[in-house]
Amino acid sequence: MKKILYFGMTGSLGGTESFIINFWKSFNKGNISVDFIKVGNSLYFEEEILEEGSSVVALPERRRNPIKYFLSIYKLLKGKSEYEIIHVHLNSCSSIEPIIAAKLCGKKVFVHSHNAMNRMKIITRILHNINKKIMNRMVDKRLACSNKAGQWMFGKRDFIVINNAIPLKNYLYNKNNRQEVRHQLGLENKFVVGHVGRFTSQKNHEFLIDIFKSIREINKEAILLLVGDGELRSKIENKILELGLKDHVIITGARTDVSILLQAMDVFVFPSNFEGLGIVAIEAQAAGLPCIVSESIPTEAFITNLIKSVSLNESSNKWSEITLEHSKSFKRRNTYEEIKSAGYDISDAALILEKLYLNDFNTKQFDNS
Structure with missing residues (x-):
């Protein structure tokens, strides 16, 4: 069984949260086990996640203490060797601490682009453009909800589109x-x-x-x-x-x-x-x-x-x-x-992501060079 750790769920309900929960519910639990990171006091769907036997790991808020946030991730991944894949769901690259910590701990990293922002605050845009270059050198698999989202996050690097499928x-x-x-x-x-x-x-x-x-x-x-x-x-x-x-x-x-x-x-x-x-x-x-x-x-x-x-x-x-x-x-x-x-039934799309975790699926990648 592959142990996966998800970063990117928040305390609010949105498209990313819906994507994550829909796929998690559809995985074959005999093959895939997913735990979730909670930053701060709340995590949407937390009660349901716990009832289904997955774990929720609480971390300190990044905005209050970025160094403590990073060290907490590093300590978690260094001491929790059962996590084979760290799957980081992003709307921008303004915060890539989980990716850096995971690579320092020798973990395999999936980065998943869920947005294609054309309007950002100046500081967010600067951080995104700097961190994007760092992230692209560290990530093992690049995933995106659309070609547009993939090109925005990964530029000319190869990425795989995973349809935001629904039940x-x-x-x-x-x-x-x-x-x-x-x-x-x-x-x-x-x-x-x-x-x-x-x-x-x-x-x-x-x-x-x-x-x-x-x-x-x-x-x-x-x-x-x-x-x-x-x-x-x-x-x-x-x-x-x-x-x-x-x-x-x-x-x-x-x-x-x-x-x-x-x-x-x-x-x-x-x-x-x-x-x-x-x-x-x-x-x-x-x-x-x-x-x-x-x-x-x-x-x-x-x-x-x-x-x-x-x-x-x-x-x-x-x-x-x-x-x-x-x-x-x-x-x-x-x-x-x-x-x-069109590939938007969750039972079909979840199988593709599951096979990527298990390393037995060679799907088409998109070369944007």
Whole structure:
């Protein structure tokens, strides 16, 4: 059995956390054993992880004491020889201490790119560009959620795309689930515009609210359903209040039942400033939803003809016009075969990653030279 240690899970629910937990649940536990690093006081899914027999290892927060953080990792890996692979999930290379410590301890390192940021704080960009060169010399396997994310993190080095797959059958359109959740949320006879994502600048909620304001000016039955939480939630709530939209916007907070909430929506709008993949756009397609997304979404997410890209340079009025095209009569359909054929069913994708851990899978690598 291979012992793997995962870095990259946080205390908030996002695309990376969903990816990790979906794959972990799908591994053959007789072949793969995964433990998780917790930095600080919280780790999303911690209770479930512990119940399933995996361990959670707590480390001090890096921001408070970077040296103590690094030494704690080094001590852990030096004394825990059973960890054969250290799998580090990254959104940027601003912090690569786990990679350096793992190599000093003679461990095999997988680095997994989950994003393709085109907007970063100056200090983050500087650290990313410096550390990226160091990281690329130390890593044993480079993984990414898309070609775009891989090229951004690894440049011209070879990398392997691991699809951000989902438990596909859980997301397929279900009329009974739709009726039940719409009743619970008071959405009967409403045109429900949906979004799933953390309240961060990446997800562009401010522009989304502008789009919805334009939608409401034309369709008085429109409701905006926002699934997620984050540091900008209060700011967005204030904007909703200022625009007089408070009674027409539902914010659910972070939820683990996204597959059910998607059933309640009529159209999915996703104007992100940047994405490594945009897994929720795939989840929305799995639920049979028409998806209006920004041009920052990588091509791998365009699996069905349900998804349409719109430039962020277009006005909120233009976005609302396109969204409202789906406000009359749109028939949801089953997209199982399309999404499975594209490699986004978790049972198939998890097997690829498992075989990479076990060194018995020679998948195609992408040479970007």
